[in-house]
Amino acid sequence: xxxxxKGKLKGEAVLPFLDHAIxxxxxxxxxxxxxxxxxxxxxxxxxxxxxKLQECxxxxxxxxxxxxxxxxxxxxxxxxxxxLSNLCNMIEEGVRTQSSQDVLNSYLxxxxxxxxxxxxxxxxxxxx
Numbered sequence: 001x002x003x004x005x006k007g008k009l010k011g012e013a014v015l016p017f018l019d020h021a022i023x024x025x026x027x028x029x030x031x032x033x034x035x036x037x038x039x040x041x042x043x044x045x046x047x048x049x050x051x052k053l054q055e056c057x058x059x060x061x062x063x064x065x066x067x068x069x070x071x072x073x074x075x076x077x078x079x080x081x082x083x084l085s086n087l088c089n090m091i092e093e094g095v096r097t098q099s100s101q102d103v104l105n106s107y108l109x110x111x112x113x114x115x116x117x118x119x120x121x122x123x124x125x126x127x128x
Contacts, residue, residue: 023079024039049068084115094107
């Protein structure tokens, strides 16, 4: 799959970095104060998993790449970080189905940008 404009894969729908309906539901479910703490935890989780995933890629430990992608997919999706969750799903499935290295490399090339944009979107969240 080739990369297209605006950091997406050709043929892929552009998902929002954050689904604010999911975030709003979380605020309603927990509290504004708890949500602030949870968002900080997610920010840290994304940063730590990003580092671990990059290390595993460098070591060519694809089983751990799939494991970390799966964990981050779930965490990101639960907070409405849809683009990151979807990309992690594509990385995980790419490893599990033994996609070509070119396909995995295209996903991994997007990973840094999607992490940076997701972190920026999370930092800009204003809880009401």
